[in-house]
Amino acid sequence: MIVPIESxxxxxxxxxxxxxxxxARKTVKIRxxxxxxxxxxxKIFLLIRDSTGVIQTVTASDDKAWPEATQITTxxxxxxxxxxxxxxxxxGGYELKVSKIEIIGLAETWPIARDTSPDFxxxxxxxxxxxxREQAIMKIRSGVIGGFHEYFRTKGxxxxxxxxxxxxxxxxxxxxxxxxxFGKKAYLTQTWQLYAEMMIPVLEKIYTVAPSFRSDKSxxxxxxxxxxxxxxxxxxxxxxxxxxxxxxxxxxxCKKIAREYRSELALLxxxxxxxxxxxxxxxxxxxxxxxxxxxxxxxxxxxxDLGTKEERFLVDKRKLPLFxxxxxxxxxxxxxxxxxxxxxxxxASDLMIPGIGELIGSSERSLDFKDVKKRLKLAKEDPKKYxxxxxxxxxxxxxxxxxxxxxxxxxxxxxxxxSVKDCIAFPRTPTRFAP
Ligand code: 4AD
Ligand code: MG
Numbered sequence: 001m002i003v004p005i006e007s008x009x010x011x012x013x014x015x016x017x018x019x020x021x022x023x024a025r026k027t028v029k030i031r032x033x034x035x036x037x038x039x040x041x042x043k044i045f046l047l048i049r050d051s052t053g054v055i056q057t058v059t060a061s062d063d064k065a066w067p068e069a070t071q072i073t074t075x076x077x078x079x080x081x082x083x084x085x086x087x088x089x090x091x092g093g094y095e096l097k098v099s100k101i102e103i104i105g106l107a108e109t110w111p112i113a114r115d116t117s118p119d120f121x122x123x124x125x126x127x128x129x130x131x132x133r134e135q136a137i138m139k140i141r142s143g144v145i146g147g148f149h150e151y152f153r154t155k156g157x158x159x160x161x162x163x164x165x166x167x168x169x170x171x172x173x174x175x176x177x178x179x180x181x182f183g184k185k186a187y188l189t190q191t192w193q194l195y196a197e198m199m200i201p202v203l204e205k206i207y208t209v210a211p212s213f214r215s216d217k218s219x220x221x222x223x224x225x226x227x228x229x230x231x232x233x234x235x236x237x238x239x240x241x242x243x244x245x246x247x248x249x250x251x252x253x254c255k256k257i258a259r260e261y262r263s264e265l266a267l268l269x270x271x272x273x274x275x276x277x278x279x280x281x282x283x284x285x286x287x288x289x290x291x292x293x294x295x296x297x298x299x300x301x302x303x304x305d306l307g308t309k310e311e312r313f314l315v316d317k318r319k320l321p322l323f324x325x326x327x328x329x330x331x332x333x334x335x336x337x338x339x340x341x342x343x344x345x346x347x348a349s350d351l352m353i354p355g356i357g358e359l360i361g362s363s364e365r366s367l368d369f370k371d372v373k374k375r376l377k378l379a380k381e382d383p384k385k386y387x388x389x390x391x392x393x394x395x396x397x398x399x400x401x402x403x404x405x406x407x408x409x410x411x412x413x414x415x416x417x418x419s420v421k422d423c424i425a426f427p428r429t430p431t432r433f434a435p
Contacts, residue, residue: 012079016052019092023084030055030096031079033130034072034107044069046098047091048080054132057082057096068101075107075130118418125426126435136264137423141411143261145209147253148230148407152207157232160199160206162192164213168385170194171333175215177225188213191404193335194389196233197365200400201392204235209407217430220308221419222356222409226428233402239337239347239364242401243323246351246360247281250321250410254278257414268415275414283323286345289314305331311350311357321359325349334375336363337401347401353413362403369393 012031013023032050039045042061046069047054057080059069065080072078082096112121112128121128128134149159165186169176170193177188192208199206212229234245257265258276265272284292286306293300293310300310306324315322326345329338336346348363366372369390373383383390408420421427426435 010079014052015048015050015055015092018055018084018096019053019094021086024086024094025084027081027083027099028096029079029081031104032077034074034076034078035130035132037072037074046072046080048078048096049130049132049135051135054091055094055096056087056090057098059098059101063098065098065101068103069098071106072101072103073107074110075127077104077107078102079104122421122427122432124435129425132267134422136261136267137411137415137417138425139264140257140261140415141407141423143257144253144407144411144414145228145230147256148207148209148249148405150256151249151252152205152232155205157205157207157234158203160192160196160203160208161210162189162195162208164189164211166194168194168389169381175217177213177215190214191229192231193233193402193404194386196231196402197335197392197400198389200233200235200398201396205233207232212404215430219430221421222308222358222406222412224408224420224424224427224429225433227420228407228424229404230407231402231404233400235398235400237364237401238399239349239401242362242364242403243283243325243349246349246362246403246405247321247323250281250351250359250405251278253410254414265414270414270416278320281321281323281351282318283325283349284314285326286324286328287326289324303328303330308357311352312355315352315354315357319354321354322352323349324352329375330378332363334372334379334381335365337366338368338371351405353409356409356413358406359409359413360403360405362401364399364401367393367397367399 012029015030018028018030030048032048034046035049035054036047044059046057048057059065079102080098081100082098084094085097087095166189169187169190171190179186179188190212192210196206209228209230211226213226215225216223254275258272262272290300290302298310326339327348329344329346332346332348336348339345339347346363350358351360353359376383376386408423411423412420417423
């Protein structure tokens with residue numbers, strides 16, 4: 001194969017390749033960025049980072065590369081040639097004895113030095129993302145989304161995309177973003193669900209991973225105005241199997257991360273074994289949850305919504321994901337199916353995760369569009385805008401169910417992050433939409 005001269009210059013091994021012992025004592029070329037520069041007793045140590053890892057390089061004052069080693073700055077991009085030597089003290093177990101440094105992009109003075117407060121770092125997120133911790137979180141995020149696709153594709157699901165501009169809010173109760181749409185009012189989607197349901201007679205088993213928008217002003221550690229929503233809708237699937245589907249995918253993703261992102265988990269101080277060996281997720285009803293809360297001294301009454309404090313109490317003491325099922329109908333969205341044994345509750349479940357609270361909202365869907373209309377009116381929605389949705393029950397309805405999971409919340413749990421804002425590259429919140 002003929003390699004163009006221009007690209008030949010940049011051919012190099014990745015740092016993780018170099019750290020595989022087969023390159024020991026060989027001369028290799030790597031490329032990346034200077035994560036840290038240190039001078040000590042006539043030597044310059046550069047910690048070089050690429051997307052696969054970090055390696056320490058060492059240049060002595062009598063080496064040919066000394067002038068470049070002196071000139072290079074933190075976060076400069078470079079190509080470095082050198083010999084790989086084993087050094088158990090170095091990160092990754094190997095060190096590169098430098099013979100040549102080519103500076104590709106000499107960096108100006110790196111602004112992240114002393115001030116590492118979360119607010120400062122978020123203000124320069126485009127730069128702070130380069131830090132090791134942030135890099136590890138972004139890798140795990142990619143693994144989580146990859147795992148979601150993998151799980152449903154291997155189970156015969158199709159990927160379906162719903163529009164982002166919608167004529168109705170979609171998820172009553174949640175705050176909407178209204179947008180001008182050529183003289184009319186449209187909304188940014190809060191969920192793919194209503195359109196997904198209309199795809200049930202077409203594809204039967206579908207999923208998506210896409211952004212959803214909520215103009216929620218609450219500045220909590222678990223809310224974004226734009227979050228990534230992993231949603232699934234399954235024809236002929238009733239409530240008990242829905243719970244198994246949700247448990248199945250969450251367990252699959254946890255195991256995948258435990259297996260494939262072990263060094264990232266270690267860097268973040270998380271124990272991969274916990275995620276690899278999760279026992280069956282406990283399941284309790286809303287009614288049982290209220291009893292448990294009251295016994296613990298909470299004032300929550302039957303019919304009250306569960307807030308973060310209540311959710312966290314129930315899930316944190318179990319140290320495991322927890323399903324809460326059969327919520328009161330009046331607390332939940334218009335599209336949820338009433339329990340035939342008790343119409344005052346719905347066949348719905350939220351999955352809670354430790355330290356965070358709600359990860360997933362789910363339900364079997366109502367096929368009684370007269371009742372759905374009534375509930376839309378109660379939610380102060382105009383049923384006329386939903387005629388297209390009612391056609392689903394008019395023309396060949398089948399039982400179906402589905403759920404929506406917040407990607408950032410799952411990443412927050414897996415990585416032990418303090419906030420969902422740290423679990424997406426460029427978070428959108430009521431006070432920040434730049435960089
Ligand atoms: O519980 P929600 O509102 O459910 C729905 O939107 C359903 N239509 C989903 C479905 O059945 N297809 O949202 C689902 C999940 C929540 O459990 C939460 O993890 C996440 O989406 N979520 C948010 N994540 C970050 N920031 C926000 N503002 C979020 N709002 C919801
Ligand atoms: Mg919910």
